[in-house]
Amino acid sequence: xxxxxxxxxxxxxxxxxxxxxxxxxxxxxxxxxFLDTRFRYLETVRQVAxxxxxxxxxxxxxxxxxxxYLGDYLASQRALNDENATLTRQLVxxxxxxxxxxxxxxENARLRALLELRARYRGAATSVEVLYxxxxxxxxxxxxxxxxxxxxxxxxxxxxxxxxxxxVTRVYPSVAEVTVLTDKDHAVPVRVERTGVRxxxxxxxxxxxxxxxxxxxxxxxxxxxTLVTSGIDGTYPPGLAVAQVLSIERETGQMFAQITAQxxxxxxxxxxxxxxxxxxxxxxxxxxxxxxxxxxxxGKGKRRAx
Amino acid sequence: MVxxxxxxxxxxxDEILRPxxxxxxxxxxxxxxxxxxxxxxxxxxxxxxxxxxxxxxxxCIQEPRYVGVGIAWGIGLLMDVGDATxxxxxxxxxxxxxxxxxxxxxxxxxxxxxxxxAQVAVLLGVCAALVLLVRHVGGATLPRWTYAVPPIVGALxxxxxxxxxxxxxxxxxxxxxx
Numbered sequence: 001x002x003x004x005x006x007x008x009x010x011x012x013x014x015x016x017x018x019x020x021x022x023x024x025x026x027x028x029x030x031x032x033x034f035l036d037t038r039f040r041y042l043e044t045v046r047q048v049a050x051x052x053x054x055x056x057x058x059x060x061x062x063x064x065x066x067x068x069y070l071g072d073y074l075a076s077q078r079a080l081n082d083e084n085a086t087l088t089r090q091l092v093x094x095x096x097x098x099x100x101x102x103x104x105x106x107e108n109a110r111l112r113a114l115l116e117l118r119a120r121y122r123g124a125a126t127s128v129e130v131l132y133x134x135x136x137x138x139x140x141x142x143x144x145x146x147x148x149x150x151x152x153x154x155x156x157x158x159x160x161x162x163x164x165x166x167x168v169t170r171v172y173p174s175v176a177e178v179t180v181l182t183d184k185d186h187a188v189p190v191r192v193e194r195t196g197v198r199x200x201x202x203x204x205x206x207x208x209x210x211x212x213x214x215x216x217x218x219x220x221x222x223x224x225x226t227l228v229t230s231g232i233d234g235t236y237p238p239g240l241a242v243a244q245v246l247s248i249e250r251e252t253g254q255m256f257a258q259i260t261a262q263x264x265x266x267x268x269x270x271x272x273x274x275x276x277x278x279x280x281x282x283x284x285x286x287x288x289x290x291x292x293x294x295x296x297x298x299g300k301g302k303r304r305a306x
Numbered sequence: 307m308v309x310x311x312x313x314x315x316x317x318x319x320d321e322i323l324r325p326x327x328x329x330x331x332x333x334x335x336x337x338x339x340x341x342x343x344x345x346x347x348x349x350x351x352x353x354x355x356x357x358x359x360x361x362x363x364x365x366c367i368q369e370p371r372y373v374g375v376g377i378a379w380g381i382g383l384l385m386d387v388g389d390a391t392x393x394x395x396x397x398x399x400x401x402x403x404x405x406x407x408x409x410x411x412x413x414x415x416x417x418x419x420x421x422x423x424a425q426v427a428v429l430l431g432v433c434a435a436l437v438l439l440v441r442h443v444g445g446a447t448l449p450r451w452t453y454a455v456p457p458i459v460g461a462l463x464x465x466x467x468x469x470x471x472x473x474x475x476x477x478x479x480x481x482x483x484x
Contacts, residue, residue: 018374018375018404018408021374021405022375022402022404022405025397025398025401026398026401026402028379028394028397029379029382029397029398029401030398031394032393032394033392033393033394033395033398033440033444035393036392036393036394037444042393045387045393046390046393049387050387050390053343053387053388056340056343057343057345057388060340060343060344060345061344064345132345133345133347133351134390135345136389137449137453138391138441138446138447139446141390184446185445204447205446205447206447206449207450208447
């Protein structure tokens with residue numbers, strides 16, 4: 001019995017068969033993926049294409065933003081009054097702290113000058129708004145409404161009122177892409193506020209709390225400790241709140257403790273963010289010290305007499 | 307005067323379809339692309355199917371001479387740029403989709419509409435699995451179980467899309483012939 005014929009007889013010349021075409025394009029796709037992940041050769045192509053696609057995305061978003069604006073405009077009078085009263089109360093409550101802060105800042109500056117420490121970071125900040133979250137289910141990214149035209153550069157830290165949200169990774173003419181700190185393997189140098197122990201917080205993907213890797217089991221850290229940025233490496237300015245320790249597992253026989261932390265900022269909720277300008281460049285790393293003693297080395301290389 | 311009929315089921319074997327217009331194919335693909343890029347959040351984001359894959363699959367099955375592996379690959383590249391993801395992941399997945407559509411098209415077209423939807427679910431699922439494989443090899447974490455929902459939603463939309471996209475090709479019905 002003849003099997004079911006799927007392809008028609010080749011009466012017409014139609015070029016290479018579908019399988020050959022798929023093989024060609026499959027290999028081409030793999031080559032593009034390789035180039036993109038390893039060598040990043042295709043960034044310029046992406047920038048050029050983004051010039052066309054991003055305005056289209058913005059236009060698509062306009063109805064949604066229009067509806068949101070209308071919703072805000074029509075919010076009830078009572079809700080607005082309540083919010084107003086709460087915010088005024090909070091403002092008044094923070095009054096003493098704000099008034100004392102400036103004095104504390106000046107005292108701090110004097111003490112640091114005494115100890116000849118480098119001046120703390122006090123750079124510019126740009127306030128931005130989150131446009132939309134990235135589509136990709138594999139990466140945690142958000143898009144903000146300022147880009148190269150507002151002076152945003154890749155690598156700048158992004159924070160909200162409660163703490164660090166992430167880092168700017170790509171900048172387009174009028175939009176920028178921010179990688180949130182929960183993205184897999186996104187690293188933030190932190191230190192424990194209470195004790196000053198330094199470590200690095202790595203993101204672990206969507207829905208999972210970030211982890212502190214490579215902490216020794218006898219490090220002085222407790223559940224509930226606040227982690228702040230340590231400012232090492234110059235990427236994140238020092239002193240910004242990052243996360244709160246959630247759980248610590250110290251198992252005998254393990255080299256490192258398993259520590260997870262809950263980010264303090266609303267990483268998937270915040271609407272209004274602040275982009276901090278990068279601090280002044282750090283001095284270059286000193287070279288490794290030269291080899292110790294050339295004479296000793298010559299002695300080691302002496303041949304034995306046969 | 308000739309009247310178009312509003313169909314609720316695809317053309318039976320007794321209807322002769324009018325030829326498809328190229329601008330219609332391009333318009334539907336562009337609309338699907340725009341729908342894909344529409345920003346959504348929450349439940350809508352978890353349920354949103356890959357409209358472009360669905361429309362592309364329809365045209366690959368119905369008009370393999372117009373939309374083939376090469377065009378599907380190019381459309382996949384456009385989708386990659388629009389999504390700002392790895393260059394080539396959607397291209398690979400859509401090229402595979404076009405190849406599978408061309409291979410299985412006669413088999414798929416023989417079945418009634420809802421059984422076609424089941425086969426479309428499998429094809430879209432393999433397409434999504436390819437994207438997952440590529441990202442996993444590249445170092446991303448595995449997503450949650452909700453990643454499997456969009457292909458199923460897409461397959462549920464298949465009957466609607468099938469009838470809607472075939473509508474301009476339906477023969478016109480003259481008043482006298484009613």
